[in-house]
Amino acid sequence: RQWCHELPKVELHAHLNGSIRDSTLLELVKNHGDNGVLISKDVEQMILEKGTSLRKCFELFAVYHVLATDHETVKRITKEAVEDFAADNCIYLELRTTPKKNEAKGMTKRSYMDAVIDGLKAVDTVDVDLCGCELTNKKNGDWRRKKIFVRLLLSINRSEATSAAIETVNLAMEMKEMGVVGIDLSGDPTVGQWDTVLPALEHARKLGLPVTLHCGEVRNSKEIQAMLDFNPQRLGHVCLLAEEDWERLKSLMIPVEICLTSNIMTQTIPLIEYHHFADLYKSKHPLSLCTDDTGLFSTTLSNEYYKAAVTFGLGKEEMFKLAQEAVDFVFANEDVKKHLAQNYEEAKARIL
Numbered sequence: 001r002q003w004c005h006e007l008p009k010v011e012l013h014a015h016l017n018g019s020i021r022d023s024t025l026l027e028l029v030k031n032h033g034d035n036g037v038l039i040s041k042d043v044e045q046m047i048l049e050k051g052t053s054l055r056k057c058f059e060l061f062a063v064y065h066v067l068a069t070d071h072e073t074v075k076r077i078t079k080e081a082v083e084d085f086a087a088d089n090c091i092y093l094e095l096r097t098t099p100k101k102n103e104a105k106g107m108t109k110r111s112y113m114d115a116v117i118d119g120l121k122a123v124d125t126v127d128v129d130l131c132g133c134e135l136t137n138k139k140n141g142d143w144r145r146k147k148i149f150v151r152l153l154l155s156i157n158r159s160e161a162t163s164a165a166i167e168t169v170n171l172a173m174e175m176k177e178m179g180v181v182g183i184d185l186s187g188d189p190t191v192g193q194w195d196t197v198l199p200a201l202e203h204a205r206k207l208g209l210p211v212t213l214h215c216g217e218v219r220n221s222k223e224i225q226a227m228l229d230f231n232p233q234r235l236g237h238v239c240l241l242a243e244e245d246w247e248r249l250k251s252l253m254i255p256v257e258i259c260l261t262s263n264i265m266t267q268t269i270p271l272i273e274y275h276h277f278a279d280l281y282k283s284k285h286p287l288s289l290c291t292d293d294t295g296l297f298s299t300t301l302s303n304e305y306y307k308a309a310v311t312f313g314l315g316k317e318e319m320f321k322l323a324q325e326a327v328d329f330v331f332a333n334e335d336v337k338k339h340l341a342q343n344y345e346e347a348k349a350r351i352l
């Protein structure tokens with residue numbers, strides 16, 4: 001477990017609101033009070049039962065969005081999420097979030113994202129590299145201070161209209177110089193139609209923005225096939241694929257973001273021993289271990305590596321290689337990849 005903590009790690013699938021600390025969430029509930037929309041006692045109960053089914057997750061996300069969608073809170077949860085990942089020895093974090101409008105709070109999708117950037121600037125336990133420049137000054141010139149590369153993905157929620165999804169893609173383009181490196185498609189997989197979001201995803205592709213899709217969280221062959229036809233840069237989850245779609249995924253070699261704890265807790269996969277990680281790993285399919293929602297599923301990236309090691313019998317060299325290979329799938333540029341590769345070379349001598 002300690003070794004998995006020391007291992008430098010790359011996180012490619014982490015949702016901002018899913019990464020809220022329990023302590024922060026409970027504080028937000030307390031400050032919010034009972035106002036007819038949210039009843040503290042009900043929310044506390046929901047938090048106790050968090051992550052135990054896909055349906056419960058999305059009920060809770062609706063609550064998170066009431067509690068956390070104002071500029072100050074967005075800034076705070078961003079700062080805390082980055083500090084938590086850095087404390088877990090994550091050296092590259094691709095943090096994804098759905099830009100939200102909240103007219104009552106004077107929030108636009110752009111001002112929501114500006115609050116995220118403010119949160120990155122507020123990080124003070126670690127140096128943050130965003131889009132090639134360091135946001136935090138080395139305290140007293142301390143060169144030993146840890147550094148984390150942070151890049152952002154803008155999420156399209158599946159329930160959004162085409163025009164709102166296109167607005168998110170245009171915002172990503174506008175913020176390319178501010179660390180935004182791609183687009184994610186997420187949200188309740190039982191809601192929304194592929195055809196509604198496809199024009200926005202095609203727009204992203206035309207603009208040269210890499211795309212990752214949540215795929216196969218529910219059995220929906222038609223949609224899974226359409227996603228494979230789209231051939232995105234990465235796919236998340238890929239749990240419930242029919243045999244022929246599974247073979248197609250493997251032949252397309254689309255890198256997969258694997259979220260072990262998330263898939264088990266939401267009961268998308270019945271038992272970790274049956275997880276498709278084993279098949280993909282054996283087939284040398286490109287993949288990367290990820291947390292999905294550290295807060296919602298009470299996990300860390302180290303914990304995901306530890307679970308993979310003990311469940312699938314991987315040794316230190318195999319774990320190291322798994323972590324190192326994730327560098328190939330980051331959406332950041334070649335310079336960042338070179339830095340990360342160098343980090344792994346240095347770590348090799350230290351921990352292997």
Ligand code: 5GP
Nearest residue numbers: 015016017018061097098155186187188214
């Ligand atoms: P946010 O984008 O608000 O920062 O992070 C929370 C949102 O991410 C949720 O409302 C949901 O749209 C998306 N999300 C988080 N975890 C999952 C997941 O496991 N599956 C899917 N499909 N979407 C998720």
